[in-house]
Amino acid sequence: MAVQPPSKALAFAQNKLKMRQKLGSLGLPMPIWSEIHDAQTLDSFIQLMGGVAILKTPIGGYDGKGVRVVRSSEDAKDWLSQEGLAKVGGHLLAEEKVDFTRELAQLSARTPSGDFQAWPLVQTTQVNGVCSEVLAPAPGASEQALREAAEIARGVADGLGVTGVLAVEMFETTDGRLLINELAMRPHNSGHFSIEGSVTSQFEQHLRAVLNLPLGSTEPTGAYSVMVNLLGIDDKNDFLANYPIAMRSHPEAKIHTYGKAPRQGRKMGHVTVVAQNLEWAQQQAHGAAEKLSNG
């Protein structure tokens, strides 16, 4: 039985140290990084980086979990203890704290035969480490940036032998470079806009790709798509009670709820609005999310 994406590719998404090593060997742009075994190597790295660094557990992190800003090894005593290191395979990953203007994501898909299609680059906004808004395409991105981002995604997809949907999360630095932050080899939160905002959604494309069928068009269906996450407010509100209120006030909003048990900060659903005008789409998407949250 063929399993797609292959486990060889998935290993790079599941272990951030392996991912950095592999991206390095492929010459792809990313933050400066180092493998950390103990307090001393971490303190040296922090000093080199000017007094601050990002420390990550190579496995098991998501949505801001397993990521910490550190100014000294004292800030990571628990992770650096024998017990802490044992939990994550004996290593930690330290990275420069990138001076970025915004976070971007490049969604793409690749088939086992090597066919490749990229969606337009999107802008993602994180709140407390969790994605809260996606704008597609990334407002104000130059033609060159769009091309460069798609080329980076192709480099990752080909280099790692990815099949199916690949999300490459990136930083746009203050001096205009794109640096790879994280990888996800699956339909991804940054691609939910494509359900309504693209001729081919990330879910349809993922199936086409892993089945080695021809990929669909990634043309946008409108000038702008805005996706707003419905983040859990408490352990009671499942965003269903106010559904009809939001439907009435925002007939153009596409509301998705996931049927998950409510928990503060949990991704409970999302709202997408596709429109010719970005500001209008943002108003409607956030307006609908607000109605769903508070009625």
Added chain:
Amino acid sequence: MAVQPPSKALAFAQNKLKMRQKLGSLGLPMPIWSEIHDAQTLDSFIQLMGGVAILKTPIGGYDGKGVRVVRSSEDAKDWLSQEGLAKVGGHLLAEEKVDFTRELAQLSARTPSGDFQAWPLVQTTQVNGVCSEVLAPAPGASEQALREAAEIARGVADGLGVTGVLAVEMFETTDGRLLINELAMRPHNSGHFSIEGSVTSQFEQHLRAVLNLPLGSTEPTGAYSVMVNLLGIDDKNDFLANYPIAMRSHPEAKIHTYGKAPRQGRKMGHVTVVAQNLEWAQQQAHGAAEKLSNG
């Protein structure tokens, strides 16, 4: 338990004579018609209409079945026999043969509370009595025609107490009038374009409507949508064998197959293309249908 649409409304879609009587009482525009009990009344009507008429069985007809062009009662001997009349409730429906330039359909939805939303008027092309192509919106339709069609649909929906999706099939006469041909109180072939071509699809809208939830926006997602039916070629071709070929040649085509047993002329699926340019969308939709049919 509330059943939507109510059986009172459905009766008008299921019996074409009742439908004509009701539309007449509402003052809505339609072809000249008459209830037919025997050969003599039919021959009189044909003479009045200038030698030709359309004869319909009031119940049980669809996709061109139960409809016949007649120039004499001799053309309908079987239907006018005691046995034939008994089958259809004792009556037939005769209508003028309308001199029309094209066929149109107005899709809309109404909730039990009376909320109403219309999609843009579409042009439908029939081959052998079966819909083969839908263009949305109807090319060249004037603002006035679009408004008039939506008003006719509202008149039908309110007048008959329709809930859920309503399709009003119409003739556009050579002198520019709109005449009601048939009614369907359900998601309809003329509305399949809305799956990709409208912010709210007819299926979503039907559910919103019958559940008495607020209706969604019927704004188009692109300038034009073209829907082409996949009509059965024989009792073998289910349009699946050439799926990958069509996917490769037409990455922008949204292909739908219904999993039905193949039969000549049967609606086996459809293809929709949404685009800024009508001719291009038609080429792509028909091109994909051709690939699906013949590889």
